[in-house]
Amino acid sequence: MKEINTFIDQHQDDLIELVRTLVRFPTVSPPARNTAVAQQFVASYLQELGYATDMWDVYPGDPNVVGVKKGDSAYRSILLNGHIDVAEVGDDSGWTYPSFDVTRVGDKLYGRGTADMKGGLAAALFALKALQACGVDVPGEIIFESVIGEEAGEAGTYDCIERGYRADLAIVPDTSNLRIEGQGGVITGWIVVKSPQTFHDGMRAKMIHAGGSVHGASAIEKMMVLLQGLQSLERHWAVTKSYPGFAPGSNTINPAVIEGGRHAAFVADECRLWVTVHFYPNESYEGVVEEIERHLHGVWMGDPWLRDHPPHYIWGGKSMIEERGEIFPALELQQEHPGIQLLATIHEKVTGEQASFGMSPTVTDAGWLGRAGMATALYGPGLLKNAHAVDEHCELQEIINIAKVLAQTILQWCNQKRDPA
Known part of the structure; x- marks a missing residue:
């Protein structure tokens, strides 16, 4: 455990650069149909870590990317899910710093998507990198999803579910200020x-x-x-x-x-x-x-x-852009589920603070995963008030902590055997 945390601490400049790279892709939705280059970067990143990738267009110019590290079916599996699109910016003359770049000011990272949710997406990717770099054994299957369309009610995550991706535990590192949340x-x-x-x-x-x-x-x-x-x-x-x-x-x-x-x-x-x-x-x-x-x-x-x-x-509908309709299913948090309890325990060890459970005041793709029968938690960096805002920003330490917690959760969860059927 200490080895993974040490790697992330010693390579936090690489983590910041990963956030910066993702933010520099102007994947604004609406208008959308602009994520292909960003998603190709994510696919390449996953491939370098040894993940098999699946990339397909949900809409022309807007592909999903799923990376899979196959595992032993006797062990528990985990799924990390995040969206690559960000809220529109429009006139950015009111921004203090460039909207599609990352500017570090003290312990804060400024830029569109740092809070919602390229900071969380980068933390999840970097958790996978830390596991690979430390050479730890993870026998269970790991699934990583970078999806499109969350900002405009386009069900990229639903497409992943229809394509058959499932796991025993799912975590969505979207904006939650390190709280473990469900949602309406x-x-x-x-x-x-x-x-x-x-x-x-x-x-x-x-x-x-x-x-x-x-x-x-x-x-x-x-x-x-x-x-x-x-x-x-x-x-x-x-x-x-x-x-x-x-x-x-x-x-x-x-x-x-x-x-x-x-x-x-x-x-x-x-x-x-x-x-x-x-x-x-x-x-x-x-x-x-x-x-x-x-x-x-x-x-x-x-x-x-x-x-x-x-x-x-x-x-309803699968797209506010194409169909002028959307659905975000609710997520009733299974707080007593062993995977959610493990996430809380590791959060406490990494941050030194007791895990906080609650309900998000907004909606995310986490509801689709819960509806598909997966124990799911919303758990990510950033304050909701900073998402979609002028001068959007996120605390660097939160992104670092999320990377550590996700890496440790993957390691411990996927080293546990499934309960007998």
């Missing part, structure tokens, strides 16, 4: 109200009173009926649902975007509402969607026009 979930959806007929604005007078004889309605106004129903459900959730680690009312239904109508000379014949739904770790997105639709069914059944013209729904 998010799903977006479109609620659509559409009239089978289109009416001229001059017909509105015949549609709004008993003598008008025209059975029509504005889709925008009918969407307001559904919106009130969503607000009622959100208030109901706030007082009937809770989860440790979340403030009351964290499970929200946000009416984020509304689109409707075609021209001032027409009565609106279609209206679309884009909602973002946050739910708790002990809930599935399928269950939450079913609750919303069941509640709205009662709402529109009480409206004479909507009863004949009910709304339809489009939930």
Whole structure:
């Protein structure tokens, strides 16, 4: 254990340079479709460490990379997962330091992605390098995933799962300030109200009173009926649902975007509402969607026009860019799982501080891994308030500590035999 820690301490300049190299790739999402060169670098890095690599396009110009060190199936396996894309920068005139480079100021590293999450990605890669350089025996399988699309709700991690990558323990070194965390979930959806007929604005007078004889309605106004129903459900959730680690009312239904109508000379014949739904770790997105639709069914059944013209729904999607929809499954942290307990123990030995467990206030790809049946923890460097921010930065010591903890966790976990089936 000391040998690995000593290697990382003595080669921290190499670790900083690895962070710098990753940050210099401007893998901003959106617009995305720009990660191929960065991912080729990651693939080459893994190959130099003796890992077999699998690289494929999730979208043109945006490939996933998976590196695998095959192991003895009698021993436990581990999976490290991180995303190569970063938040957009836009006008960087407000930055003190270059946004796509790393500037060290004291114990802080500045640059886009240092906190979210190229600092964590570099720490994970460097942990693999430390294990290889120290020549330690790791009999269990190690899987390393560098995925695309997390920033824009593009399920690069889901693609890895569909491709068959699984392990007994998964760690996502995304922004958590060295806390071991689970998370809530998010799903977006479109609620659509559409009239089978289109009416001229001059017909509105015949549609709004008993003598008008025209059975029509504005889709925008009918969407307001559904919106009130969503607000009622959100208030109901706030007082009937809770989860440790979340403030009351964290499970929200946000009416984020509304689109409707075609021209001032027409009565609106279609209206679309884009909602973002946050739910708790002990809930599935399928269950939450079913609750919303069941509640709205009662709402529109009480409206004479909507009863004949009910709304339809489009939930989720694999890309906010391509499909204008996303899903981030929740992750209920299995705190008593032996892999999570081992991670906590090693954290305490490396940092000298007791491990802290909690719930992330944001969402990450960790939920996909947990949903696939893997014991999963979010555990990475950086403060969330610094992610996506002007002058994004991360404490160097946190990145160093993550590299040490991951290397030690891999070594000890993958040297344990699996429990008999």
